[in-house]
Amino acid sequence: MVLKKGGFSVRGVREWLEAPAADVAERGGRLNVLRGAVARVTTPLLPDDYLHLANPLWSARELRGRIVEVRKETADSATLVIKPGWGFDWKYEPGQYIGIGILIDGRWHWRSYSLTCPPNWTDPEHGSKRLISIAVKAMPEGFLSSHLVSGVAAGTIVRLAAPQGGFVLPFPPPEKVLFLTAGSGITPVMSMLRAMDRRDRVTDVVHVHSARTDDDVMFRAELRDMHDRHPSFSSHLQLTSEQGKFSLAELDEQFPDWRERQTWACGPAAMLDEIEHHWRDADIADRLHVERFEIERSAVGEGGTVTFGKTGRSAEVDGATSLLEAGESAGVQMPFGCRMGICQTCVVTITSGHTRDLRNGDERREGDKVQTCISAAAGDCTLDV
Amino acid sequence: MAITDIKAFAHLTAADIETLGQELDSIRRSVELSRGEQDAKYIRRTIAAQRALEVAGRAVLFGSRNRWAWLGGTALLSVAKIIENMELGHNISHGQWDWMNDPEIHSSSWEWDMTGPSSQWRRAHNYSHHTYTNVLGKDEDLGFGILRMTRDEEWRPVHLVQPFANVLLAATFEWGIALHDWDIEKQLSGTPKQLMSEPNKEFARKITRQVAKDFVFYPALTGPAWKSTLKANATANFVRNLWAYAVIFCGHFPDGAEKFTVEQLEGETSGEWYLRQMLGSANFKAGPVMAFMSGNLCYQIEHHLFPDLPSNRYSEVAVRVRELCDKYDLPYTTGSLGKQYLLAFRTIHKLALPDRFLRRTADDAPETSSERKFAGISMPTMPSMPNTERWADRWNETHWLPVDPETGQRRGLRSALNEAKVVLKEKARHEKEVLREAKVALQEKARQEQATLRRKAARERALRRIRRKR
Ligand code: FES
Numbered sequence: 023m024v025l026k027k028g029g030f031s032v033r034g035v036r037e038w039l040e041a042p043a044a045d046v047a048e049r050g051g052r053l054n055v056l057r058g059a060v061a062r063v064t065t066p067l068l069p070d071d072y073l074h075l076a077n078p079l080w081s082a083r084e085l086r087g088r089i090v091e092v093r094k095e096t097a098d099s100a101t102l103v104i105k106p107g108w109g110f111d112w113k114y115e116p117g118q119y120i121g122i123g124i125l126i127d128g129r130w131h132w133r134s135y136s137l138t139c140p141p142n143w144t145d146p147e148h149g150s151k152r153l154i155s156i157a158v159k160a161m162p163e164g165f166l167s168s169h170l171v172s173g174v175a176a177g178t179i180v181r182l183a184a185p186q187g188g189f190v191l192p193f194p195p196p197e198k199v200l201f202l203t204a205g206s207g208i209t210p211v212m213s214m215l216r217a218m219d220r221r222d223r224v225t226d227v228v229h230v231h232s233a234r235t236d237d238d239v240m241f242r243a244e245l246r247d248m249h250d251r252h253p254s255f256s257s258h259l260q261l262t263s264e265q266g267k268f269s270l271a272e273l274d275e276q277f278p279d280w281r282e283r284q285t286w287a288c289g290p291a292a293m294l295d296e297i298e299h300h301w302r303d304a305d306i307a308d309r310l311h312v313e314r315f316e317i318e319r320s321a322v323g324e325g326g327t328v329t330f331g332k333t334g335r336s337a338e339v340d341g342a343t344s345l346l347e348a349g350e351s352a353g354v355q356m357p358f359g360c361r362m363g364i365c366q367t368c369v370v371t372i373t374s375g376h377t378r379d380l381r382n383g384d385e386r387r388e389g390d391k392v393q394t395c396i397s398a399a400a401g402d403c404t405l406d407v
Numbered sequence: 408m409a410i411t412d413i414k415a416f417a418h419l420t421a422a423d424i425e426t427l428g429q430e431l432d433s434i435r436r437s438v439e440l441s442r443g444e445q446d447a448k449y450i451r452r453t454i455a456a457q458r459a460l461e462v463a464g465r466a467v468l469f470g471s472r473n474r475w476a477w478l479g480g481t482a483l484l485s486v487a488k489i490i491e492n493m494e495l496g497h498n499i500s501h502g503q504w505d506w507m508n509d510p511e512i513h514s515s516s517w518e519w520d521m522t523g524p525s526s527q528w529r530r531a532h533n534y535s536h537h538t539y540t541n542v543l544g545k546d547e548d549l550g551f552g553i554l555r556m557t558r559d560e561e562w563r564p565v566h567l568v569q570p571f572a573n574v575l576l577a578a579t580f581e582w583g584i585a586l587h588d589w590d591i592e593k594q595l596s597g598t599p600k601q602l603m604s605e606p607n608k609e610f611a612r613k614i615t616r617q618v619a620k621d622f623v624f625y626p627a628l629t630g631p632a633w634k635s636t637l638k639a640n641a642t643a644n645f646v647r648n649l650w651a652y653a654v655i656f657c658g659h660f661p662d663g664a665e666k667f668t669v670e671q672l673e674g675e676t677s678g679e680w681y682l683r684q685m686l687g688s689a690n691f692k693a694g695p696v697m698a699f700m701s702g703n704l705c706y707q708i709e710h711h712l713f714p715d716l717p718s719n720r721y722s723e724v725a726v727r728v729r730e731l732c733d734k735y736d737l738p739y740t741t742g743s744l745g746k747q748y749l750l751a752f753r754t755i756h757k758l759a760l761p762d763r764f765l766r767r768t769a770d771d772a773p774e775t776s777s778e779r780k781f782a783g784i785s786m787p788t789m790p791s792m793p794n795t796e797r798w799a800d801r802w803n804e805t806h807w808l809p810v811d812p813e814t815g816q817r818r819g820l821r822s823a824l825n826e827a828k829v830v831l832k833e834k835a836r837h838e839k840e841v842l843r844e845a846k847v848a849l850q851e852k853a854r855q856e857q858a859t860l861r862r863k864a865a866r867e868r869a870l871r872r873i874r875r876k877r
Contacts, residue, residue: 042616062619062620062624063624063625063628065617065619066518066519066525066613066617067518071511072462075454075455075459083511084510127443127444127447128442128444128448128507129443129447129508130509132508359530359533359538360533360537362538362677363715364537364538364714364715365533365537365538366500366501366502366505366514366529366533366715367534369502369505369514369515390508393502
């Protein structure tokens with residue numbers, strides 16, 4: 023309200039002006055006063071709804087980005103360089119990931135990928151504008167990753183979610199660091215290495231990376247170059263088709279000081295399990311940081327534990343119980359209407375895991391909105407209620 | 408009483424209804440499976456075109472002191488508002504485009520350019536109306552609370568002003584809908600009396616913004632043209648209101664859009680639900696442009712069967728639904744826009760009158776009928792209403808041949824309705840005939856009596872003469 027306690031206050035006026043744009047508050051930044059003011063005549067829309075028809079990046083309603091380059095890394099992986107639109111949060115840390123949505127056959131598909139660029143990265147090749155990059159490896163069953171590696175063209179518009187994740191390298195970096203990666207697990211670490219390189223703070227870093235063959239090593243040339251330029255950085259490649267799996271027992275021989283190092287590990291689940299065990303046995307679990315990539319394919323489960331995020335309750339259900347019933351049985355106040363899939367009153371967002379549409383078996387995943395009255399849990403999942 | 412037993416009314420067995428339901432499910436599934444890039448393009452283009460029309464209209468209105476600019480701007484704005492309401496707001500809020508997974512074109516976030524907040528409308532419309540379509544006392548859209556649209560509703564003196572109420576509703580349709588939804592929202596949220604309840608605040612916020620936009624800010628922006636801009640905005644809203652009203656009334660109130668009682672809801676199967684949607688709504692004939700401008704609600708039947716399938720697919724769904732109607736011999740209520748509206752119009756005016764002025768009952772009126780309609784016809788000797796509970800089933804079994812013995816065609820509701828029409832006509836003709844004959848007989852009797860009287864009088868006169876002579 024403008025009038026506060028019998029008088030005008032600047033803050034009151036500001037709040038009133040911004041009110042129509044309140045939903046984009048975090049992303050809108052300083053433009054929000056203007057946005058709110060113009061929205062008085064564009065209501066119920068925001069000016070962004072008109073502007074983004076001219077340029078999809080001119081909207082802070084939802085974060086969008088444009089792919090400016092698709093660079094092949096290996097036969098089955100590629101780096102995507104993206105120019106984010108209005109409202110992107112540039113305060114990310116090396117090692118974090120972002121959500122990215124790609125439009126295929128009219129439907130947006132949503133996945134998360136690690137950023138591979140250092141913070142505030144600019145590229146002279148692209149007009150020295152701030153950009154971000156991710157690297158994607160095509161998974162045999164991953165329909166989206168294959169599409170990203172071989173199917174997307176520069177110029178494509180994507181949806182973006184703010185960077186997040188706790189798998190980050192602090193600054194200044196620790197004196198002694200160990201990176202253990204395999205396959206596409208190298209991507210978040212690449213961001214960390216590039217950040218150290220850019221800030222010229224490469225401490226004593228050992229990187230052990232496993233890949234099947236020499237051709238499968240992502241960023242191979244760059245790793246070699248860094249290895250050559252920074253005496254304190256050593257890159258070790260384990261080519262598993264020739265040398266077999268890297269055994270953790272070798273750590274003692276090759277890097278006897280591994281226990282003193284802060285370790286970041288990322289790769290397949292089995293490898294991470296083994297590493298966690300090893301570190302726990304050595305009683306230095308607090309020096310280990312791991313990042314587990316979500317498996318791209320669904321857990322294909324039937325039923326599971328449904329967690330209701332906001333209320334903190336949960337329910338154990340089978341694959342035939344609707345999420346709505348699950349919530350109600352757990353005492354959660356679920357929105358509902360027709361209970362037969364026609365009114366959309368019961369729609370909520372999945373924050374993690376997968377669900378299945380009981381009518382047609384379609385799968386929905388993290389980030390999607392589902393009608394809880396006709397969806398069931400497909401494995402464990404969390405709902406935003 | 409409106410339909411209490413949809414099986415008996417539709418002349419279908421439980422098994423028939425179940426198969427019908429499965430066939431409709433498979434139509435739904437095939438559309439779901441084939442949704443894709445083309446459909447997504449359709450809605451995105453529609454959005455872009457609507458925005459462009461609106462911007463153009465608003466821009467032209469800056470020169471609205473000129474008559475032609477006023478007309479052009481108002482026309483552009485009216486069309487933009489119609490598309491915004493019908494093809495965008497209504498359909499997106501139904502979740503027709505949720506499958507695209509685009510947060511900006513999603514039922515949970517779309518807000519439309521109408522007085523009422525989308526969220527309140529979604530609850531009232533998507534839930535109350537679409538779940539309980541045409542069920543008396545459950546579907547609040549039946550007459551929108553102010554009109555008496557079926558003889559099942561008791562006549563009250565207030566209904567005398569119905570013709571006037573109808574005009575008022577048409578002219579201020581967005582307000583009618585907004586108030587209606589607001590009321591339902593307050594009931595549903597359990598805060599009907601609280602002043603500072605969430606529904607109230609949301610409603611107030613939306614009204615303020617909408618009214619301020621069209622009647623304060625835009626006119627102010629156009630400076631010296633403020634007066635003509637104001638008029639243009641009011642006109643555009645008015646035009647949109649009339650159109651939306653006409654489309655809605657043509658979809659729900661022409662003859663043949665049946666009403667149901669709560670009894671029908673008890674234990675309703677999904678097949679019966681489909682059937683109720685099919686028999687409860689009506690289409691009107693439209694070419695591609697009209698279909699688009701009505702938000703594809705000229706396919707109201709298809710929309711009620713599949714409220715969340717993309718609107719651009721209704722025309723192809725309609726072909727398949729019609730095939731099913733032929734197969735099960737069910738009526739497919741449609742007609743020209745004018746005809747459908749006139750039928751609704753007639754009902755509005757007829758039902759403004761008390762029942763004693765109406766010839767038919769809620770069982771065989773043109774706008775509402777029930778399974779009892781067929782009873783009175785084939786058993787003319789029976790008292791007007793049979794008293795056994797399941798008479799309809801028995802009657803169907805004993806009197807109705809589900810298959811035509813000559814052609815082998817299924818004989819369902821459509822045939823029954825046609826036959827009922829013939830029989831009713833025949834009955835009326837017969838009654839008239841009897842009346843005429845009775846009248847003739849009476850006249851004849853009167854004539855004879857008169858003749859007798861005359862003869863008697865003549866005789867008496869003669870007698871008197873004779874007596875005098877003596
Ligand atoms: S409650 Fe109506 S769609 Fe789920």
